[in-house]
Amino acid sequence: MLQNIRCAIPFIMGCLWPQLCIFTPMTRMIAIIALFVQLVSCQELDRFIPKDTTTDTTERPRTYSYACLDSAVSGNRVNRTLGRAGDLIRDIAVNENKITDEVQSEYGATFHQQMVVEQKEFVLLKDAAVQGRLQTALDKLLAARTRPSKIDYHIYALKDTAINAFTFGGRIYVTQGMLRKIGNNTSLLYAIVGHEIGHSEEGHIKKTIQDLQLTNNIFGEANAGFALQVMKLITASFNQKNELEADYYGVELTHRLQQEVCSAVKFWREMASNENRYSQVEDFFRTHPFSGLRAQCLEDHIMANFGTSCGENRKGVLPQVEEKPVLK
Numbered sequence: 001m002l003q004n005i006r007c008a009i010p011f012i013m014g015c016l017w018p019q020l021c022i023f024t025p026m027t028r029m030i031a032i033i034a035l036f037v038q039l040v041s042c043q044e045l046d047r048f049i050p051k052d053t054t055t056d057t058t059e060r061p062r063t064y065s066y067a068c069l070d071s072a073v074s075g076n077r078v079n080r081t082l083g084r085a086g087d088l089i090r091d092i093a094v095n096e097n098k099i100t101d102e103v104q105s106e107y108g109a110t111f112h113q114q115m116v117v118e119q120k121e122f123v124l125l126k127d128a129a130v131q132g133r134l135q136t137a138l139d140k141l142l143a144a145r146t147r148p149s150k151i152d153y154h155i156y157a158l159k160d161t162a163i164n165a166f167t168f169g170g171r172i173y174v175t176q177g178m179l180r181k182i183g184n185n186t187s188l189l190y191a192i193v194g195h196e197i198g199h200s201e202e203g204h205i206k207k208t209i210q211d212l213q214l215t216n217n218i219f220g221e222a223n224a225g226f227a228l229q230v231m232k233l234i235t236a237s238f239n240q241k242n243e244l245e246a247d248y249y250g251v252e253l254t255h256r257l258q259q260e261v262c263s264a265v266k267f268w269r270e271m272a273s274n275e276n277r278y279s280q281v282e283d284f285f286r287t288h289p290f291s292g293l294r295a296q297c298l299e300d301h302i303m304a305n306f307g308t309s310c311g312e313n314r315k316g317v318l319p320q321v322e323e324k325p326v327l328k
Contacts, residue, residue: 108169
């Protein structure tokens with residue numbers, strides 16, 4: 001019984017946090033890593049940290065299944081436990097209710113100011129036609145939400161040849177390389193921008209802001225950047241579920257706008273052709289699922305929820321995934 005209690009909240013509140021106040025930044029980092037190991041090693045951890053059932057009480061018009069991740073690293077028992085331990089630490093240290101939609105929007109505005117205006121890390125693509133197309137897509141997708149947040153959204157095109165899109169605090173960035181990949185495919189544009197909206201609407205960015213505040217509180221602003229990167233490295237693979245959740249959210253909005261939804265599956269199949277074959281070691285350090293797995297998950301999701309077949313399921317790209325059937 002004492003072992004069980006020591007593995008739960010009293011261990012965190014009574015043993016770790018007071019010591020962190022007097023530790024140096026490096027020993028604080030070691031203490032955080034030790035905490036994760038302690039939590040994962042507790043045999044009775046599930047009694048104290050709620051199990052992730054892959055669903056929540058939020059009403060959704062569709063079924064969100066993550067069974068396709070079960071045979072990947074992010075789906076194994078240790079990683080699921082590690083993810084719940086991370087959530088526990090985050091929620092104890094930083095009150096989630098304080099990260100309002102307004103706070104997220106403020107973080108987004110600050111991020112944009114620093115990256116575009118002050119540090120000039122991002123160079124915006126000044127093309128009225130491209131910006132108009134992106135804004136139209138954003139407006140339509142936001143209007144298609146059923147339970148919209150109050151986050152202040154903006155969208156930008158970046159001068160960057162990498163095929164990428166990302167978001168923070170309502171600010172969505174789509175690279176020139178991604179726009180070239182999309183071409184005239186409006187359905188794919190909607191799925192990609194909808195994915196970024198999903199990160200905010202599903203609370204993923206809120207957790208990122210909690211992580212930022214947590215590392216600032218523990219390590220100080222001077223060391224917070226390094227500490228956050230280490231923490232992200234440790235917990236990377238269980239964030240793959242967030243990526244799938246955002247994928248599902250994006251295709252849901254795309255479907256509501258009466259656009260075809262298989263473009264996203266085709267996109268990830270094409271991206272998979274440029275990736276290494278599945279590796280558990282590499283998967284452990286990835287925040288995004290392998291593209292082949294992502295295509296498979298989306299294909300199963302689209303068939304289960306929209307009754308649409310996106311072609312033959314290419315499970316051969318990831319042989320380990322074939323071992324377990326996807327639950328509908």
